[in-house]
Amino acid sequence: MFKYYLFTPGPTPVPPKTSLAMAAPIIHHRSPQFATVLAEVKENLKYVFQTQNDVLILASSGTGGMEGVVTNTLSPGDKALVVRAGKFGERWAEICKAYGVEVLNIDVEWGRCVKAEQIAHGLDKNPEIKAVFVQAHETSTGVKFPLKEIAEVVKKRETTILVVDAISALGAMEIKTDEWGLDVVVGGSQKALMLPPGLAFVCLNEKAWRFVEESRLPKYYFDFSKEKKSLEKNQTAYTPAVSLIIGLRENLRQIKQIGLENIVKYHQRLSDGVKMAVKAMGLSIFTKENPSEVLTAVEAPKGIDAQMIVKKLREEYGITIAGGQSQLKGRIFRISHMGYTDEHEMVMTIAALERVLIELGYELIPGTGVKAIQQILLQK
Missing domain, CATH: 3.40.640.10 (Type I PLP-dependent aspartate aminotransferase-like (Major domain))
Structure with missing residues (x-):
């Protein structure tokens, strides 16, 4: 459950x-x-x-x-x-x-x-x-x-x-x-x-x-x-x-x-944390220029279908993220951090992502991404 x-x-x-x-x-x-x-x-x-x-x-x-x-x-x-x-x-x-x-x-x-x-x-x-x-x-x-x-x-x-x-x-x-x-x-x-x-x-x-x-x-x-x-x-x-x-x-x-100004800053904070986490895990951000604070688009590791990452997160951990669209299907997954979302949920999502990647055969020390996002979110 x-x-x-x-x-x-x-x-x-x-x-x-x-x-x-x-x-x-x-x-x-x-x-x-x-x-x-x-x-x-x-x-x-x-x-x-x-x-x-x-x-x-x-x-x-x-x-x-x-x-x-x-x-x-x-x-x-x-x-x-x-x-x-x-x-x-x-x-x-x-x-x-x-x-x-x-x-x-x-x-x-x-x-x-x-x-x-x-x-x-x-x-x-x-x-x-x-x-x-x-x-x-x-x-x-x-x-x-x-x-x-x-x-x-x-x-x-x-x-x-x-x-x-x-x-x-x-x-x-x-x-x-x-x-x-x-x-x-x-x-x-x-x-x-x-x-x-x-x-x-x-x-x-x-x-x-x-x-x-x-x-x-x-x-x-x-x-x-x-x-x-x-x-x-x-x-x-x-x-x-x-x-x-x-x-x-x-x-x-x-x-x-x-206040809109505070909301924009909050989204930027979540975005910085998620992007830092996936980079610490050895993953690549798909966005090459001007990354948005609304979501993070991540390239799946070589040999792993991004759709499988999305599926396992949803079916085994109850976490729904998005896959890639059109020619990016199977190549990337997207984590949204907009709207009614808090810092603790983002930390949880990164922790679940680590587990899924390890289960799919990706070499990763557990806690690597969690540590990175925490370091960003602990900055006041």
């Missing part, structure tokens, strides 16, 4: 207090009680996004928010510049192609980071590009992208918007939407915001809303103009995920109480 622990880059653990709030009797989504909840959530989402603009709340996964951005800001035949440095960069390109948007790709080796200069070169070469699509960090590789520098490039062009997938970054990494000039930012509920899957968030600035007014792609459910009008009345255009929004209210209160 064992307890169940979740350390995937989504979904992530939900705080017990939040689960209890969501278990309360359901209220009607057009009632004054729900309007009060939504009004509070609306304001506190601005704090998390670091913006003065309203944040749309959609009943969908983060991918729904991504698709909604494409259909609400572009028109048939428009050109988009897409950074493909992992699985989720590829998703931007796939969504654009599905709606007849011409995609120009910047292909970056998985594990490497796009440079702002590459964005500038792409825009100089194709000045008619209407949107640049990028990740805050690429969840499939653990690489963090230089959003501030990329925004400096894009903001010089009035006819181009920067769209950021921050689904697994929001609430864990520094995302300064207004200060950096990020035109569109997409978030999701099941990552650092510590909720079950089911909510997507989209923040658009004034420049991006001008693109919405001109967009001619088909849309119905994900109609941002309708959602904006409804949100102004503390409502949603269609039936919302009421219980999830009530849970979100609890988590946003907690985030605001702790």
Whole structure:
């Protein structure tokens, strides 16, 4: 018998207090009680996004928010510049192609980071590009992208918007939407915001809303103009995920109480500890540049299938981490340290990882990784 622990880059653990709030009797989504909840959530989402603009709340996964951005800001035949440095960069390109948007790709080796200069070169070469699509960090590789520098490039062009997938970054990494000039930012509920899957968030600035007014792609459910009008009345255009929004209210209160700056530092601390531990164990970090503080992507030892590491941790120790995606399947495993996760759980995970590796034939002195992570976490 064992307890169940979740350390995937989504979904992530939900705080017990939040689960209890969501278990309360359901209220009607057009009632004054729900309007009060939504009004509070609306304001506190601005704090998390670091913006003065309203944040749309959609009943969908983060991918729904991504698709909604494409259909609400572009028109048939428009050109988009897409950074493909992992699985989720590829998703931007796939969504654009599905709606007849011409995609120009910047292909970056998985594990490497796009440079702002590459964005500038792409825009100089194709000045008619209407949107640049990028990740805050690429969840499939653990690489963090230089959003501030990329925004400096894009903001010089009035006819181009920067769209950021921050689904697994929001609430864990520094995302300064207004200060950096990020035109569109997409978030999701099941990552650092510590909720079950089911909510997507989209923040658009004034420049991006001008693109919405001109967009001619088909849309119905994900109609941002309708959602904006409804949100102004503390409502949603269609039936919302009421219980999830009530849970979100609890988590946003907690985030605001702790403070975003402190939360970002905490995630960095956990990240430093895990990365130091796996290196001490003789393992290699897959991420070659700009490692994210949200998760650690680790190369499996030679001769050991990473999927077997994931399987043994889950089935024998009750610890769920993530494997590699696409061409990285079997090559890497990923340990998330975002959201409702504490230091002791990370130490436990490293201890279990040591045992699994030894069981799979990897030569390792027990306690090597545990000692390394403890040394980081003991630093005040």
